[in-house]
Amino acid sequence: MNLVLLGPPGAGKGTQAARICEAFVLVHLSSGDILRAERKARTELGRKAQGYMDSGGLVPDDLIIAMMMDHISRPQVVERGFLLDGFPRTVVQAQGLDERLSTRRLRIDAVVNMEVDDAEVTRRLTGRWSCPKDGRIYHEVFSPPKKKGLCDDCGETLTRRKDDEPGVVRERLRTYHELSQPLAAYYEKRGVLRTVDGGGTTDEVFNRIKNVCQA
Ligand code: AP5
Ligand code: MG
Secondary structure (H helix, E strand, C coil): CCEEEECCCCCCHHHHHHHHHHHHCCEEEEHHHHHHHHHHCCCHHHHHHHHHHHHCCCCCHHHHHHHHHHHHCCHHHHHHCEEEECCCCCHHHHHHHHHHHHHCCCCCCEEEEEECCHHHHHHHHHCEEECCCCCCEEECCCECCCCCCECCCCCCECECCHHHCHHHHHHHHHHHHHHHCCHHHHHHHCCCEEEEECCCCHHHHHHHHHHHHHC
């Protein structure tokens, strides 16, 4: 099974992706995580992406499509099935993905669109902490670590993402409404869209997603 997770910044895509991939045994491919790893490794792609990411804009479509196809095409990913988180993010990216998947005789089986309003995602992002080592995501109120500031799994010191600063969050939301929201209509037309309410606890959201993926 190949899935796409859509939703605004802070909707809980990364949080749910980890659970969905465990339940359905899929490879989690988060474009944001891959870009942050490229930046950390100081690659040319990472250097090119940096300014767009820090200002809340989007990295150019051609760079992102090439980067994601490089991961999607790996034999172990094709074999197991994948969940795309944060990609595609524009209609051009969705078209590019569809074309490239069809030449490899692959397709997207379902697109889960998580709906969460701007006020709630802002609350979620301003309290987010993540583990720089294993990527586990926390929230200081909604899902705090057992020991303040430390990852439950590996004990690493948790960090905040630079793009969670309020001014950048506003710009990320503006970018989402302008360029990413139209993707729901694109996938609706193809008959694969499953819209879920992203509000409530992480367990409640996970159960809704599981139900629409099994339907
Ligand atoms: P990316 O890393 O993809 O960021 P994003 O889409 O803005 O999403 P986030 O990762 O911020 O949020 P999330 O939905 O994963 O929520 P999370 O689970 O962490 O992209 C970063 C940047 O890279 C982009 O701005 C762009 O520049 C670039 N980029 C990436 N992909 C690109 C593409 N395809 N094209 C062009 N550029 C691209 O949860 C958030 C918080 O909420 C956490 O604290 C969590 O604990 C909490 N939480 C989760 N669920 C709940 C719940 N049910 N109740 C309460 N709290 C909850
Ligand atoms: Mg994420």
